[in-house]
Amino acid sequence: xxxxxxxxxxxxxxxxxxxxxxxxxxxxxxxxxxxxxxxxxxxxxxxxxxxxxxxxxxxxxxxxxxxxxxxxxxxxxxxxxxxxxxxxxxxxxxxxxxxxxxxxxxxxxxxxxxxxxxxxxxxxxxxxxxxxxxxxxxxxxxxxxxxxxxxxxxxxxxxxxxxxxxxxxxxxxxxxxxxxxxxxxxxxxxxxxxxxxxxxxxxxxxxxxxxxxxxxxx
Amino acid sequence: xxxxxxxxxxxxxxxxxxxxxxxxxxxxxxxxxxxxxxxxxxxxxxxxxxxxxxxxxxxxxxxxxxxxxxxxxxxxxxxxxxxxxxxxxxxxxxxxxxxxxxxxxxxxxxxxxxxxxxxxxxxxxxxxxxxxxxxxxxxxxxxxxx
Numbered sequence: 143x144x145x146x147x148x149x150x151x152x153x154x155x156x157x158x159x160x161x162x163x164x165x166x167x168x169x170x171x172x173x174x175x176x177x178x179x180x181x182x183x184x185x186x187x188x189x190x191x192x193x194x195x196x197x198x199x200x201x202x203x204x205x206x207x208x209x210x211x212x213x214x215x216x217x218x219x220x221x222x223x224x225x226x227x228x229x230x231x232x233x234x235x236x237x238x239x240x241x242x243x244x245x246x247x248x249x250x251x252x253x254x255x256x257x258x259x260x261x262x263x264x265x266x267x268x269x270x271x272x273x274x275x276x277x278x279x280x281x282x283x284x285x286x287x288x289x290x291x292x293x294x295x296x297x298x299x300x301x302x303x304x305x306x307x308x309x310x311x312x313x314x315x316x317x318x319x320x321x322x323x324x325x326x327x328x329x330x331x332x333x334x335x336x337x338x339x340x341x342x343x344x345x346x347x348x349x350x351x352x353x354x355x356x357x358x359x360x
Numbered sequence: 361x362x363x364x365x366x367x368x369x370x371x372x373x374x375x376x377x378x379x380x381x382x383x384x385x386x387x388x389x390x391x392x393x394x395x396x397x398x399x400x401x402x403x404x405x406x407x408x409x410x411x412x413x414x415x416x417x418x419x420x421x422x423x424x425x426x427x428x429x430x431x432x433x434x435x436x437x438x439x440x441x442x443x444x445x446x447x448x449x450x451x452x453x454x455x456x457x458x459x460x461x462x463x464x465x466x467x468x469x470x471x472x473x474x475x476x477x478x479x480x481x482x483x484x485x486x487x488x489x490x491x492x493x494x495x496x497x498x499x500x501x502x503x504x505x506x
Contacts, residue, residue: 226392229399229463230428231436233389234456237498269393276392276497301435309424309440311397311464317437320430336434338457 195323195331197221199294201258204271204283211329214282218253218353219325223300225261225316226273231337233277235320238337238345240278245346249353250280252327258284260302260318262291298323324349326356381406381446381485385502386492388463389456390472398463398470400478400492401502404444405451411483412444417492419476421465428457438462446482456500470494 197211197219220239224232239255246253257274259265262285265273270283286294295302302318324333332352335345381404388400398420404412415423425441441459446452454460461478463470470476472494479489495502 226396228438229389229397230426230438230460231430231457233399233497234500237500240498241500273392301433305437307440315438317435319434320436321434336430338430 195299195334196297197325197329197331198297199258199284199286199290201284201286201290201294202267204267204274204285206267209282209284214254214256214325215329216327218327218349219323220253220255221258221298221323221325222256222321223258223260223295223298223302223318224320225259225318226265226269227261227311227315228318231320235322235337236273236277236281238342239322240281241342242346242349243278243280245343246350249350252353253280253349255281256284257281258291258294260291260295260300261316262286262288264312324352326352380408381410381482381488383480383488383490386478386490387499387502388470388476388492388494389499390494390497391466391470392497394466394469396466398466399456400461400463401454401456401459402461402490402492403451403453404446404480406446406448406482406485408448408484410446410485412446412480413483414481415461415478416481417463417476417478419467419470419478420463421467423478424462424464425459426462427459430457472496 200208200210203209220242222235222239224235226232236255236257239257243250243253243255255278257270257277259270265285267283267285270285274281274283284294285291294300300319300321302316305315305317306313307315320336322335322337323331324335326332333348339345384403384405386400386402388398391398400423412425415425417423425444427439427441428436429439430436444452452459474494475491476494477489478492479487481487
């Protein structure tokens, strides 16, 4: 009896140790990846061991309404940061998100595609409205003050910078990370995609399976 | 057999003669606001070494060659290319997420269903003008109007 319960205790400890090792490895890996991803000259947000990506912001949507991330609770969210002076990758990614929505069929009712500008100086509410409406009727465009955008991007670990370019309109362009963030109905981070990783249909199938498995709280 | 082979050869002759440089599958994405730059894509292939030196269209104030470079961290930047070298037998395909022609100072919105002429100037091949169809804002390729 003693022997058995001791054995059980030991294996539980062993399992516990392995679990802790696993957590440590994942945390270290995440910290390493994050460091590798953060350009050195930026005061990158610190990783504390919690989920690195936080769905948090206070911004203005394309209808002029002040919104926070909580306003989209109950919906799956596809979040993309870009800007409207970007002629290639941004419309391509927004078109991709629209294709994902179409491929989702009826399930798209549980998904909100969100386009957040990293260029709020030029991407006003009106500009965002024209933009998102051109891509998908359910797409939401978000803009705000420079500080609000910086906060939102920081929470999503999105990196962007203004790059001076005399040949660009107004003398600058933006470099930015082109990820699509998949956020769950509870606001939690689920996944990150790049347009070009897979066809829109594949993205939609994956998302559809997630929706099926988890359901939506709304 | 021989007359057939000869016929095929003759039929192919005009293509061979004119095929020093080909510009195929041009298309542009419809623009949402005329105040924003547009993008156009095409494929270039040359039988001899050549260089694309200038681009011009009445649809835009000026046209720039850009390469979107997305690094391993997913950060995208645009690189401006002054002149594009063409290597014989190696087609250069402009496509979303890669090389594109940036149409600056649009003279008007690029309306889906319309076309505009685009003149490409090459060091050896000289000027070639193609008609660029404007596809949907959600188009992702030349054959895809969706």
